[in-house]
Amino acid sequence: MKKMLALVLSLVMVFGLVGCGKNAGGSDNDGSTKLTVWYWGEQEIPGYKQYMEEMAQKYSSETDGINVEVVLQESDTLYSALRTAEQAGEGPDLAFLWGGTQALDDVWLGNLAPISDYMTEEELSCMTASALSETNWDGKQWGFPAYSVCFGIAYNKQMFAAAGLDPENPPTTWQDFIAACDALKAAGYTPIGSGLKDGYLPGWLAVYFGAQNYDDPNEAIKPFRLEESYTDKECSQWIYLIEELIKGGYFNEDIQSLDLYQGQQLLETSNCAMTFQCGPYTASIAEKMGEDVIGFMQAPVYGSGELAKSVCVGQQVFVMPKSAKHKDQAADFLLFLAKKENLSRMYELTNAWMPTVDFDASSLDNEICKNVATWMQAQRLYDYQYTYPIGWENESLCPVMQKMFTEGLSAADAVNELQDGINKWAEQNANVLEAYKIWVVK
Numbered sequence: 001m002k003k004m005l006a007l008v009l010s011l012v013m014v015f016g017l018v019g020c021g022k023n024a025g026g027s028d029n030d031g032s033t034k035l036t037v038w039y040w041g042e043q044e045i046p047g048y049k050q051y052m053e054e055m056a057q058k059y060s061s062e063t064d065g066i067n068v069e070v071v072l073q074e075s076d077t078l079y080s081a082l083r084t085a086e087q088a089g090e091g092p093d094l095a096f097l098w099g100g101t102q103a104l105d106d107v108w109l110g111n112l113a114p115i116s117d118y119m120t121e122e123e124l125s126c127m128t129a130s131a132l133s134e135t136n137w138d139g140k141q142w143g144f145p146a147y148s149v150c151f152g153i154a155y156n157k158q159m160f161a162a163a164g165l166d167p168e169n170p171p172t173t174w175q176d177f178i179a180a181c182d183a184l185k186a187a188g189y190t191p192i193g194s195g196l197k198d199g200y201l202p203g204w205l206a207v208y209f210g211a212q213n214y215d216d217p218n219e220a221i222k223p224f225r226l227e228e229s230y231t232d233k234e235c236s237q238w239i240y241l242i243e244e245l246i247k248g249g250y251f252n253e254d255i256q257s258l259d260l261y262q263g264q265q266l267l268e269t270s271n272c273a274m275t276f277q278c279g280p281y282t283a284s285i286a287e288k289m290g291e292d293v294i295g296f297m298q299a300p301v302y303g304s305g306e307l308a309k310s311v312c313v314g315q316q317v318f319v320m321p322k323s324a325k326h327k328d329q330a331a332d333f334l335l336f337l338a339k340k341e342n343l344s345r346m347y348e349l350t351n352a353w354m355p356t357v358d359f360d361a362s363s364l365d366n367e368i369c370k371n372v373a374t375w376m377q378a379q380r381l382y383d384y385q386y387t388y389p390i391g392w393e394n395e396s397l398c399p400v401m402q403k404m405f406t407e408g409l410s411a412a413d414a415v416n417e418l419q420d421g422i423n424k425w426a427e428q429n430a431n432v433l434e435a436y437k438i439w440v441v442k
Contacts, residue, residue: 035068035329036092040078041316043261044149045280047349054345059336066329076198079106079390082321086111091321093330096146099315100134100386103143106319107135108432113320114140118331126338131315131355133442134386137435143317144334147352150279150372151207151312151383152296154264159273160295163187167295174241174302181250184273191250193272195263202401203385203393204260204276207312209238211384212303217441220307221387223422225436230419234305236411239401239418241302243411246404256406267294283351283368296368298375307382311375314383315355387441389425389432396421 037056041048049072056068073081073096083106085091091111097103106112116124117140124132127145135143157167163183171177181191194201211220213234222228223235230236245251252272255263266272268285279296286294301308318334320327336342338354344363347353351369361373385393400417403409409417426433 033066033326033329035066035094035326035333037068037070037094037318037330037333038073038082038092039070039094039096039146039318040073040075041096041146041350042072043075044278044316045147045350045352046284048147048346048352051346051349055337055342058342059333068333075200082106083109083111086321086323089323091323093320093324093326094318094333095321097143097317097319098386099143099145099317100383101388102386102390103135103317103319104137104435105390105432107137107142108435111322112142113322113324113327114142115144115320115331115334116141118320118327119144119335123335126335126356126358128355128357130381130442134315134383135317135319136442137439143315143319145315145355146318146337147280147316147346147350148355148376149314149316149352150376151204151314152277152279152282152298152372153208153274154267154277154282154285155274155295155297156267156270156272157293157295159184159187159189159270163189163273170295170297171300172298174300177300178244178248181245181248185248185250190252190266190272191274192245193252193263193266193275194255195258195260196255196402196405197257197262198259199394199398199402200260201263201276202398205242205401206238206388206393206397207314207383207385208276208299209241209302210388211305211382212301212308213237213305214303215306217307217382217384217387219305220384221436221439221441223419224389224392224425224433226422226426226433230422231415236415236418237303239415240411242401243404243414251405279368279372280350280352283366283372286368287351287366291367294368296371307380307384310380310382312383313376313381314386389429389436391429391432392421392425395425 039052052070056070060067082091082095097106124141131145132141155170160167165180165183171180184191214220223230228235252266264275264277267275282294282296298311320330324330338356343354351366353359364370364373396418400414404414
């Protein structure tokens, strides 16, 4: 069904709509141009590697003398590889970074060139304003959305039913979520499967729970402007909730020996009832295991702020290194990716999509994707992880929360250490701190 739908859409779009994009011709190069694109995403939305390889081949065949080389990056070296290359003046023409401040950090470090210097305002307007705003700084656009990622909780409907839970009405509040964990545990299931070894889980948990007591993103980043202490309840209540999950014994026993994505795969092997996951990955699992087996729900609500009502969505982005040798061609390749016929291919392969203004949710044929699109259209979109400093996450949040799992560090002590981490981050990153003080999150 999906393949047929994508084929029909592609044929219609090729002969009709052109979507984003410049005329790919008109290059005055001599045939020796090689466009180097570093990308990530296969780990998060399986099928993205094939998509990028197909797009590189297609663009190369449709343009005059430009050959695109796409290189899949590893999660652990995604940032260090770019920064090392940029220091040597040998960065790729395009790089892939996680969105929001996890991309803006390299803007503030001076590693990137603004994409808006190589695209017109009209060309950029093919993307939604909210998606662009995540990486807009100082009046310029620094990131170009690669795809939207909705963070939710994937779950096994059959295990829910066996535990006496309603699989079609998963828990929406924290109290009900804990009750569901207890019921699943009593029925002999591991309630939550995940992996802690690579240190990414703490940042994911922050996405779901870190900002639910705030009304606005600009309030949520007050601690990083040194305007509020992280020890205040509205900042740190979620740390106590994670402690509740740990003490309840709801995670898999081998969580410390698994990486994040290895832990997520426990759902696929029926070794856990739930896992923190992104929508496209869950949709792909549901296609294999059955939509009657796999469901996808939003994070349970505990907070009193308006952001508790938001859906956890962020944009992964392409950025342009300052040392890129072919910036105009790189910008053109990004607009090529955003053409309608290429977007249909992305969805066919990955169950993901770009946040274009003319995105048509009626074209989706996967129930989980349909639900995610409905949430995104009806609710505010926000990703807490993409508004706090990546340096604080790496140097403070991740190791502190790992100690909660491995050493039994109390939530109270963890919160104090997190505030100490903010102070240390501010001392070591004065320029980024100043950027935070004047940054307005839209």
